[in-house]
Amino acid sequence: MSKTDSTVTDPLSFALTPSTDARAEVEREEILADPGFGKHFTDHMVTIDWSIEAGWHDARVTPYGPLLLDPASSVLHYGQEIFEGLKAYRHADNSIWTFRPEKNAERLQRSAQRLALPELSTPDFVESVRQMIAVDGDWVPSAPETSLYLRPFMIANESFLGVRAAHKVSFYVIASPAGAYFADGVAPVKIWLSTEYSRAGRGGTGAAKCGGNYAASLLPQMQAYENGCAQVLFLDGETGTNVDELGGMNVFFVHGTDTIVTPRLTGSILEGVTRDSIMQLARDRGMTVEEREVTLAEWREGVASGAITEVFACGTAAVVTPIGQLKARDFTVGEPDAPAGAITLSLRQELTDIQYGRLPDRHGWLTRLD
Secondary structure, three states: OOOOOOOOOOOOOOEEOOOOOOOOHHHHHHHHHOOOOOOOOOOEEEEEEEEOOOEEEEEEEEEOOOOOOOOOEHHHHHOOEEEOOEEEEEOOOOOEEEEOHHHHHHHHHHHHHHOOOOOOOHHHHHHHHHHHHHHHHHHOOOOOOOEEEEEEEEEEOOEOOOOOOOOEEEEEEEEEEEOOOOOOOOOOEEEEEEOOOOOOOOOOOOOOOOHHHHHHHHHHHHHHHHOOOOEEEEEOOOOOOEEEEEOOOEEEEEEOOOEEEEEOOOOOOOOOHHHHHHHHHHHHOOOEEEEEOOEHHHHHHHHHHOOEEEEEEEEOOOEEEEEEEEEOOOOEEEOOOOOOOHHHHHHHHHHHHHHOOOOOOOOOOEEEOO
């Protein structure tokens, strides 16, 4: 299977078919007043097609609507699909920006390699997001800590039941307004330790952002809910002793006032954009940042001794989430009413201040979309 070189600079040209059924301003504002997360979608979507003969072609912005898939489409049978998640932020001057979209494009390319899908170039990825904002920019909310969540995804849609990489693929972008993740302030969460299931194994798809990883996490996530926890924590699939990641977030450990530690990327951990950004902000403060194996035993002993002073998770949706307590079937780590740590909160504040334009963008992380 030939792939489109992700370094190709000849840009795609996008055709626009405006929606004739776009929501009225009054209805849109009602939705933006209380959008929730992933419940409402904007009026348009982006589509780019790919074939083994023509490469990427037919880039277009069309009204949001159902996809027409043949029952034999390979994505339905072999799960050949990947996705990304990033946000558009409205700044105080009403301009619209996104955060490190090139990193999302690069991760999508790595996911494509692992799932035997074609790579979309970084410029075309970023332009697809610009095209969404050009037509649906009014959907970016302005209330504090709100955003427009952007969901690019790629599926294999060749009608063929043979077990091989598909020769026809489509890339899409849809968008959904997102409310503040912590409506009543940043609150620590309890997480559930999964000892029965692993998120990924050596040589698997753990480092790719693909639906199968998330589907496999749903049963243990249900167990987390049943035990009063908001998220599930996975250990490594080989030894069952090393901390891997949460169902959809990376995890960090704060040691004292000058060191943060996060599990190293082993091929089974998703390389988070927020994770990378948190590490850079910590280094900017002169903190020591360690990427290494972290055992469950170290977590338990570190909290008990006071060596680990804070634990938090990070990802696109919540940005940074303090972890108050880890629960397992026969033990707990931490206290259920533990307050959010000072370093956790300050890193979260600094990152969101950059995203919303309240602090200078000293690393060039922001890309203007409007």
